[in-house]
Amino acid sequence: METIIKNIHLLKNRLSESQLNDLEHGALLHRRHARITFKIVRFTDDVLTVETRQEKSPAGNYLDGKTLYQRTKELFQSNNLPGGVKIHVNTIPYVPAPAQDVSPEFIRHYMTELKIKVRDIENETGLDSTNISAWINGTREMSNIVRAMFYYYIKHKEHLKLQYQSFKPLNLDLTLDVRMEMINLAKSQVEKFKPSDSVTMVEIPVENPKNPGPIYIATFKPSDDQQSWVLVDLN
Numbered sequence: 399m400e401t402i403i404k405n406i407h408l409l410k411n412r413l414s415e416s417q418l419n420d421l422e423h424g425a426l427l428h429r430r431h432a433r434i435t436f437k438i439v440r441f442t443d444d445v446l447t448v449e450t451r452q453e454k455s456p457a458g459n460y461l462d463g464k465t466l467y468q469r470t471k472e473l474f475q476s477n478n479l480p481g482g483v484k485i486h487v488n489t490i491p492y493v494p495a496p497a498q499d500v501s502p503e504f505i506r507h508y509m510t511e512l513k514i515k516v517r518d519i520e521n522e523t524g525l526d527s528t529n530i531s532a533w534i535n536g537t538r539e540m541s542n543i544v545r546a547m548f549y550y551y552i553k554h555k556e557h558l559k560l561q562y563q564s565f566k567p568l569n570l571d572l573t574l575d576v577r578m579e580m581i582n583l584a585k586s587q588v589e590k591f592k593p594s595d596s597v598t599m600v601e602i603p604v605e606n607p608k609n610p611g612p613i614y615i616a617t618f619k620p621s622d623d624q625q626s627w628v629l630v631d632l633n
Contacts, residue, residue, distance in 0.1 A: 497549035
């Protein structure tokens, strides 16, 4: 028979049948109204250890750790635990998933801020532009998987933006010979790349009226040693 409180059988030798039923009824109310569950971890002669957890609640009435602790103490103490028994409570409050708050407004805001277009999302995720537009405009409901996809896609774009902004514009005035020498050096190092190497590409803005265009710096750490190469490719 399924019980509301996990491992409640550990109390059978210490509480009457009526007390156990009252305890189960109180726990049922907590689960029904706030998705709070209780689990008896252990019960020694003088210490009862309870794990109290709150899951996602449709009503949105979430409790912090202190309140969960108080509710647990009230539930078990009101059911006449033997005198001298101390109650230890391990509380696990509900922590909403970060993607839960993703909405069409959230997506549109960050698309504007990060200059993301629908075709960018389509090209980088492989999703159909019709579905992407419907989610963004709110004409199609987003599943939790879709919300998570948008959330982490936006976080990735934010990370790239911060990485890009961490580099100050460079003022370069390089002759063609110097540019070609650097490009050839880069190409010679690229030939050493292996599929197992860790490669990162960073684009740096360049203030150079004679040779406009960014510098691309690729860093990689070969899998067989600790050396990191820096490659410079000038457009």
